[in-house]
Amino acid sequence: MAETLVLIPGLANTSSLYEAQIRALSADWQIMVADHTQDDSLAGIAARLLADAPERFALAGLSMGGYVAMEVLRQAPERVERLALLNTSARPDGDQAREDRLRMIALAEAGRFEDVIARLWPRLVSERGQTDPALKERILSMMRAVGPEAYIRQQKAILGRPDSRPLLPGIEIPTLVLVGDEDAVTPPDIAREMAEAIEWASLVVVPGAGHLSTLERPKEVSHALRIWLEQSRRGI
Numbered sequence: 486m487a488e489t490l491v492l493i494p495g496l497a498n499t500s501s502l503y504e505a506q507i508r509a510l511s512a513d514w515q516i517m518v519a520d521h522t523q524d525d526s527l528a529g530i531a532a533r534l535l536a537d538a539p540e541r542f543a544l545a546g547l548s549m550g551g552y553v554a555m556e557v558l559r560q561a562p563e564r565v566e567r568l569a570l571l572n573t574s575a576r577p578d579g580d581q582a583r584e585d586r587l588r589m590i591a592l593a594e595a596g597r598f599e600d601v602i603a604r605l606w607p608r609l610v611s612e613r614g615q616t617d618p619a620l621k622e623r624i625l626s627m628m629r630a631v632g633p634e635a636y637i638r639q640q641k642a643i644l645g646r647p648d649s650r651p652l653l654p655g656i657e658i659p660t661l662v663l664v665g666d667e668d669a670v671t672p673p674d675i676a677r678e679m680a681e682a683i684e685w686a687s688l689v690v691v692p693g694a695g696h697l698s699t700l701e702r703p704k705e706v707s708h709a710l711r712i713w714l715e716q717s718r719r720g721i
Contacts, residue, residue: 488566489515489542490637490714491534493550495572495697497628497636505703506710512715514543521553522635531556535564543714545569545661547699548671549639555649558656567711569661571706572696573680575649586640593640593690598633611667611695620700638679645711647717653682660686661713663706665694687713 490510494502500518508515520535530553544565546554551573551646558565578586592601606624607615614620628636658685664676673690679686694702 488714489517489539491517491538491542491544491553492535493519493544493546493553494522495546495548495550496639497602497631498549498697499627499630501623501627501630502699504698506707509703509707510641510711510714517542517698519550519553519582521639522631523576523638525638525641526529527646528560531560535561538564540564541566543567543569545571546573546574546709547571548696549643552643552646552649555569555652556646557575558652562655565658567661567712567713568656570676570679571661571663572665572668572671572676572698573679574675575682576675577646577648578644583644583657586644587717590637590640593633593637596633598636601633601636602628608669609696610701611665611693613693614695614701623700624697649681650678653679654684656683657685659708659713659716660687661689663689663691663698663709665691665696665698665701667693667695668698670696704716 492503517538521530524533542565544554544557551570554568589601600667601699602625609624610620640715662676662680664673666673676688680686691698691705699706
C-alpha cells in the first residue's frame with residue numbers, strides 16, 4: 486500500500502488548493518485532505534486530523550495549514566514521518582495582524598463576506614497572478630465554497646495560535662520549507678527563519694509565486710514535494 490500524505494489547506498481554501506499536487510502524486514502515495522472547517526481552534530482541527538489519519542503519515546500544510554501541522558507535531562510528533570511547511574510562518578500574529586483578522590471576522594459576521602473576499606485575494610498571488618482572471622476565479626470559488634461561518638471559525642483558530650518558533654529545533658524529521666519569492670503574506674525571510682531552525686530542513690523558493698504557490702506554480706511545487714517524499718523513502 487502507498488504511504489499516506491496528509492494535506493492541510495490554508496485559510497478559506499478547499500482541496501482545490503492541491504488539485505495539481507494530488508494529480509501528480511496520487512499514483513505513488515495515498516492522499517488525504519484534512520478537514521479544517523469544523524473547529525474554531527488549532528487544537529481541535531489537529532485532533533480531528535489525527536482521528537482521521539493513519540497511524541503514521543507525511544504531513545504538508547500551506548499557510549493556515551502550516552499552523553495546523555505544527556499543532557499536530559505538538560500533539561502527536563511520533564505519528565509524523567516527514568513535514569512540509571508551505572508558505573507559512575512559525576511566528577504568532579503581531580498586533581496589526583490581529584486587528585486585521587478581527588476586522589475581517591466582523592465583516593463576515595455582518596454579512597459582508599464578499600467584501601472579505603475582495604480584500605483578501607489580491608494578497609494571495611504574485612503581481613502577475615493578479616492579472617490572471619482564471620486564477621482569480623479559482624481562488625474566489627474556493628473562498629465562497631468555504632463560506633463565512635467556516636471562515637470565521639478558521640480565523641478564530643488562527644488568532645489563538647501560539648509562537649511555534651520554540652518547537653522548530655526539536656523537529657527531527659525530513660522537512661521541506663517552501664515559499665514563493667513574491668509571497669506578501671509570509672515572505673521568504675520567514676521561510677528562511679524556519680529552515681535555519683530545523684536541522685533536517687531544505688528550503689525551496691519558487692520564482693514567480695505568491696502566497697498560493699500550489700496554484701500559481703503547480704509543477705514546481707509538485708516537483709519539490711516529490712523530491713521531499715522520495716528522499717524520505719530512501720532514508721536520506
